[in-house]
Amino acid sequence: MSEEQSTAGTPEPGDVAAEAVADRLRERISRGELPPGLPLRDAALAAELGVSRNTLREAVRLLVHEGLAVHRLYKGAAVKRLDVGDVHDIYAARRCFELRAVEESVYASEEALAALEERISAQEAAARAGRWNEVSTWSLDFHRAVVRLLGSRRLDRFFDTIVAQLRLAFAEVPRQPEFQMQWVPRDREVCDLLRTGRRAEAAEALRRYLDDSERAVVDMVRAAAARRET
């Protein structure tokens, strides 16, 4: 009855309500609009999104399945809060995907490589313009394009869930432009090595990138936990 669901007016032909709702919630979580730890009260959310409680609960269950929310019996769901173990786990998965993709990039098509360059250019442009959240989005998009070199839809979709979970770490700390800044040339380096066919060097650069990035994200998670203590 609320007039809110006008936004829901994306008919998404062939799509069903629960998945459309899941998409919208996923989007909000990724933006940090629904921060980690926030309880997802179904009555309230259902009203807000203009769907029934049943439909909303289906959507939330999908998010739990994807690792974006956690669920405890009779306590409901809440946006997932990453711990250090999760970060290690996530980066183990990233190494598996991305390093393999780089090593196997011999079979990569010309368009696939062009897609890499495109994302790096966009990232650099956003950095020059000072649009920092766009920077991290393009960076993650670059890494998705890397994984796409492997040529498996299933891997791509799984990597999407990994990326979404990674964003949970960013959602807990205040935005720091100079922090985003440092990764731009690192992505560029990997991209150039890849495009010139120097696979071993690209893999090595990417490995260093992932190691450093993992440390940074662990620090973010620790900082968020410390902040929560106080």
Added chain:
Amino acid sequence: MSEEQSTAGTPEPGDVAAEAVADRLRERISRGELPPGLPLRDAALAAELGVSRNTLREAVRLLVHEGLAVHRLYKGAAVKRLDVGDVHDIYAARRCFELRAVEESVYASEEALAALEERISAQEAAARAGRWNEVSTWSLDFHRAVVRLLGSRRLDRFFDTIVAQLRLAFAEVPRQPEFQMQWVPRDREVCDLLRTGRRAEAAEALRRYLDDSERAVVDMVRAAAARRET
């Protein structure tokens, strides 16, 4: 009306109905009890499993999310039927996981390697005893143990969904003991090379295994499609 739901009496403390139902359906699909292509009519299934239509629909949506079922608007869900493209996709993912796991096995713990041997022994024992479906189960379990070397829960869970999808191919063709037979020594070879630390050779053996296995599964899918034509 049926007294069937007595089987549902696994309270699974802390678990919720939808996920318990999803587990049971997943199990049935993997056994081939619900063969590929079978429509999942919610009213009927809900009655059979002793849950409400709503709960069943949530469970089915999870299966769709996992790739075990497909969904078309106003036509409901049906058990997924693999095509050749799916098989290639699945094996691309397997190569990514398993080959990387073998290459990184330097960091593997002693127990993890012991787990490999355990599964191969069980597989061989089952083969000698002529329990053929057990053979394929132990084989897949061996490959799961390989992936576990990477040390990422998330990867393990994703690989589980890949394995479940792979079983869809087996569910469509009649059981052929001599077919299962041929893979036993191949798994053994990979296991021994791994345990003696010859990683490069293990990777090569595994690569050949995956290539041959992929061809075999593609043939199975093609045969199933041909059989359906007639």
Added chain:
DNA sequence: ACCCCAGGATTGTTCATCAATCCAGAGTTT
């Protein structure tokens, strides 16, 4: 300060209902 517990709030699940869509089969046309 500590314990107890009552009752409201939230969750988990079911049920009944309704519109939209599909589908098989009866009837019609050629």
Added chain:
DNA sequence: AAACTCTGGATTGATGAACAATCCTGGGGT
């Protein structure tokens, strides 16, 4: 007889209301 159309039942997609189980907060008693 083959092709076409239409209709009534079945199924799906989604909703809202119900109810038991559990949680949680805050008041009362010690």
